[in-house]
Amino acid sequence: MSSTPPASRLRFTLNGRAIDATGADPNTTLLAWLREHGLTGAKEGCAEGECGACAVVMVRPRLDDAALEGARYVPVNACLLLLASVAGQEVLTVEGVAGATLHPVQQALVDSGGSQCGYCTPGFVMSLFAEYYREGRAEGGFEVDSIAGNLCRCTGYRPIRDAGRALPMITGDDAHARRLERPAPACPGLELSVGERRYFRPTSLAEALRILAEQPDATLVAGGTDVVVELNQRMRRLHTILSLEAVAELRVFEDGEDMLRIGAGVPLSEVEDRIGESPAMLAELLPLFSSRLIRNRATLGGNLGTASPIGDSPPVLLALDASVRVAGPEGARTIPVAELFTGYRQTALEPGELMVEVQIPKPYPTISRFYKVSKRVHDDISTVAAGFAIDLDEQGNVRHARLAYGGVAATPMRAVAAEEALVGEPWSAESVAKAKAAAASAFTPMSDQRGTAAYRTSMVTNLLDKFWAQTGAMS
C-alpha cells in the first residue's frame, strides 16, 4: 500500500522543535527520554499509567470526516508511550504550554490553590490543556472525566475540579489554538534498528503480516498500555517490536446495517466518541475503562489480545455476541469472541495472525447492562466485571440470553448453563433464581489482592440479581 519506504530515523516535534532521537533503544519510553534530556516537568509517579503525573499531549487528527482539515490535542501517559511511537508525531510537554504569561489552565490552577506539593501538577496541566481545547467544550462544560486518570495525594481534588470549571473559553491570539487549524501529522511507516533490537511500524496490513512472518518472535504493540507496563514493572526487554498503530486496516470504524465494525487498533476514546449511546453496554463500559489517558492509547485489539481474565471489554463483547476478524498468512477468518480465549492469557490466534477488527452484530440486545465491581469507580481494574444481555419474545419469554463474566475464571467467559436456564422462560424472578443457581456453580474464582474467591462467587449471582432489579423487577 505505501509507496514510500519506512523512515529509519526517529524524528519528532517536541514543543515546536524538531528532534532527532535516532539511536535510542526501542524499549525506551518517551518519559525516560524526556527526563534524560532535561525536560523534567513530566514526572514518574507509578510507571504503569495509573497516576498521570507524566501526561503529555499529542497532536492527532480530528475524529470527524474533515480529518485532514484540523487537529486535536490528545493527552497520554508518557510512561507507557514508547519513544518510537512518537516518530513523525508532534508532542507537547508542560514546558511548552506557557507563552509570555501562564496559559489559562495554569493560571486557573494557581488561582484555585490546585497545587500543593506540585508533583502531580504538570500531569493535571496537560490533561486540563487537552480539555481546554476540546472541540465542543462549552463555557462551564468541564468534563471531570478529563482528569480522572490523574492522581493527586495532597488536595482532595476539589480545587483542581474548580480550576477545570473556571476555565475560560479560548480567546485572543492563541498559538496552541492556531496549531489545531492545521492537519495533524500522519503516522508514517518506520523501521528502526538499534544494536540487535528492532522496531517496525508498518502502515498496511499486508506489510504487517509480512513482517510478522519474517519476525515470528516480534512482540505486537498497539497502544502499548499493557506491554509497556511489563517493561517498566517486570523489566522485560523486547528484542523485536511490531507496532500496529499505523496500520490503516486496523483503524476502521463502520456502523453498518448488520454490524458495527471497530478496528482492532482504534483507541478506546475514539470508540467512545464515535459510538454515542449504542450499543448501550459498550457505552456504559467505556467511561469506566481505566482512565481517559489510557483510553487515548488502549485498543480493543489489545484488550482482547492480552486475553486477561480481568479485561473489561471481553464480558461486554461476549454478551454482544461479537466476533473478531483475524488475518494471517493463510488468509482471513472470523472467530467468535466466545471461542477466542483458550486459556489464561492465551487466544485462538495462530502464529502469524493479527486481529484486524471487532464485529458486533445487530440488532443489539434490547435489555442489557454492564457491571464493574472494583475498589473505586474510575481508573481501576475489575474485581469482577459482567456483561448481561437478553432479548424477549412477544410473550415476554427470554429468546436470547448471554451472561458473560470477567474475573471469575482463567479467562473471561459466559455462564452457559445460566443462559440455558433463562431461554424460553419468562423474564421473571423465578427464572432469574434458576439462572443464579446455574451460574453459582459455573465458576471457581481465585482470591487475590482485589477480592476473595467468596466475594467473587457472590458477585456472580448478585450481579444477576442486580440486573433483574434494574431491568425486570420494576416493570
Place this chain on the structure above:
Amino acid sequence: MSIGKAVCHESAEGHVTGAALYTDDLVARHPGCLHAWPVQVMHARATVNAVHVGGALATDGVVTVLDGSDVPGENDTGAARRDEVLFPTEISYWGQPLLWVLAETEEAAKMGALAVRVDVTEEPAITSIEQAIEQDSFHTEPGVIARGDAEGALARATHRVSGELHVGGQEHFYLETHASIASIDEAGSVMIQSSTQHPTETQEIVARVLGVDKNQVVVQSLRMGGAFGGKETQANPWAAVAAIGCHKTGRPVRVRLDRQRDFTMSGKRHPFLGRYTIGFDDEGRIEAFDLELFSDGGWALDLSAPVLHRALFHADNAYYLPHVRVVGRVCKTNACSHTAFRGFGGPQGMLMIEDALERVACALGLPPRVVRERNFYRAGHTTHYEQEVTQADRIERIWKQLSRTSELPAREAAVAAFNATSEHLKRGIAITPLKFGISFTAKWYNQAAALVLIYQDGSVQVNHGGTEMGQGLHTKMRQVAAHALGVTLEAVRVMPTRTDKVPNTSATAASSGTDLNGAAVRVACETLKERLITVAVEMLGVETSDVEMIGGVARSRDGSGDALSFGAVVGRAYHDRVQLSATGFYKTPDIHFDTAAGRGKPFHYFAYGAAVAEVEVDRFTGMYTLRRVDILQDVGDSLSPLIDIGQVEGGFAQGLGWLTQEELHWAPDGRLATTNASTYKLPTIGECPEDWHVALLPKATEPGVVYGSKAVGEPPFMLAFCVREAIRGAIGAFGDKHRFVDLACPATAERVYWAIEQQRAIVGHGQRG
C-alpha cells in the same frame, strides 16, 4: 497585612509550568552522575549464604556493586536505635535491599541488579500482629496511661461491651518517590540533595555511615513531592547509599526508588490491633474504658515507639474518660519498618473509641450522635494523662454550628425516609468530632531556629529549619516574615532548607512546622525590624514609638512627614553599620511529660474539628458513593486560608482513602501483593465528594501560637471517621438496627458487602460466602 490573606502556594507558578525542581530533576546538573539500583531479596526472612556479583560487573555500563565492605563508617542507618543494617547478611523483610549496583545509566543499573545471584536460606517469618503476640516478638515493653480504677469501674458499670478491631496500614504514596543525590562539592563537603522531611537527621546518618563529622556533610531538601511522614526517617538509608557510592567512586550518585521499590522498601502507616471494653450508664455516658493496642512495627523500631504513644494519648479523642487504662506495645514482625504517617498513631487510637461508642449507641438503641455528644469534654475536664483540655467548649461549639450548617437533623430524617422505601440501596449519615494534641511528644523536638538576611537593596532571604512538602510551610513563612518585618510579600524569598544555614533542626512533622518555624522566623524578623525602626526614627527625626513600618514603607504613625522605603532604611542601616542579619529561636513553653507516671502536659494545645458525611451503599456489591461532606475545622486565626483549606480537604481525602479503599495486602509468607497504583487504590476525583462544604471556625484565636494560628497538617485526617460511621449506618439499615455492625478497616466494597450480608442474615435474608 500579609498574614491571614488567601495567597497561592509560593511555588505555584513553578508547579504549573514544570519549572519547580525536585531532587531527581537535578540529575542533569550532576555531570557524570552514577545511577544506583538495589538487589532485593524476595523473602520475608532469610540468611544470605553467598552472593555472586560477576553477572552484574559484566553488564555493560555497570561501574561497581556496593556491599558492606564499602561502608567507611557504621553500617547502620537506624534513627531510633542501631537496628537498621544498611547492607545486611540477614534478611528481615520481603524486598529488603542487600546490595546496590552503580552504573552509568539507570537501565544498566537495573540490568546489573537482575544479573546478581543471591543464595539464601529461607527462615520462618512473623508476618502478622497475632503471630508476633503468640511468639512474644516485641520491639518495646508495654506503655501504659491510666487514670482512676478502670478495672473496678468496669466491673461496677451499668453496661459493658467489648470489641476488637484490626486497622489496616496505609502507603504514603507521595507522588514523588524517595530520591537522593550525593556529590562532593567544590569545598570538599559531602553534598546531599535529598527528598527528606528531616535534613538534620539525614545529615547525621550520612555522617555516621561515612564516619565523618557532621560539619563535613551538607543536606539540602529543595522541596518534596509529598511526604506525609514517609520521609521523616525513611529518606535516610537512600541518602546513605548515595553517599557511600559517592565516597567509593568519587562521582555523584543518584538513588531514586521507583514506585515498586518505594512500596516494598519503605515503611507505611502502622497496622494496629485493638481490644477494648467500655462501661457506660443508661444514658450512654462512659464510666470506664479499657484498651489494649498492638501495633505492627515491622523489622526495625524506627518511630514506632512515639507512634504508639500518640495512639495512647489519643485513645480519648474528644471524650471524657473518668476511669481508663490504655496499654500498648509495638510488635516486631518481618515487614518493612512502619513509620510516621499523618496523625502518627493518633488515628488508630481514636478509631478505637469511635468504634466503642458505636457499640454503646447500638446497645442502648440511641443515635450514635447523641452518645458522642453526651461524652464530650467540657470546660475543666482533664485528659487521661491529666492535661487540662483547654478550650474544650470549642468541641460543642463546632458540633452545634456544623449540625446547623450541614442541616443534619433534616437530612437524618431524609435518610430514614429514603431507607424506608429503598430495598437495594441504603443511605447513612454520621457526624464525628475531633481533638488532636499539638506538639512533638519528644520534648526536645519542640524547638526551631531561623536565619533572616536582609541585603542592601532591601530584599530579604528567609532560612528556617522546616521543609516544604506541599503543605505550604514556605508560603506561610513568607507571610510571617513579610508581616513581622513590615515588607511586601514580594520582598521576601524563602530559601531551600539546608543544614548549613540552620543547624540542629527538628523534622518537619507533628503538624508543628508553622508553629515552631513561624515563631522563630518572627523572632528574627522582629529583631531586625527593631534595629531598622531605630534607623528610620533617626532618618525621620521623630520619637521611636511614633514610627511604623508596614508593606515596605516606614513613616510616622500620624502620617506626617516623609515616607521612607524599606530599601532606603536598609541602605542607611548598612552605612550606619547596623547588622542586617539575625537569627531567631523558639522553644515551645511549658510542656512536659513523665512517661513512667503517664502524667504531664505533652501538648501545647489541642486542635478541634468535626465532619458530617452521607453515603449510599449498594447491597449487591457493597460499593458505595459519598454523597455529601461538611467540615468545620479549628485552625485558630488562619495565617493563610487557601493553604489551610487545602490542608483540611487533603487531610480528609487521605483519611477517606485509609478508612475505605486503601488496602495493603500482605500474603501469609510476608510478600506484599500491592506494590503499585494498579493494585493499591488511592482516592481519585471520583471518590472525593462533589457536594463538599469546608469552613474554618471563625473567631478562633489561639493564644501563645504564632499570630493566633493553629496547626492544620494532621488533624483533618481524622475528620474522615464520619465516612466510616455513615457507611456503618447504611449497612445497619439493611438489618436490625439493634445489632452492631462489625465493620472492618478499611471498609472496602468487599468488606461492606460482607457486613451487609451479616445484617441481612439477622433479618432472614442474605447468604454467607
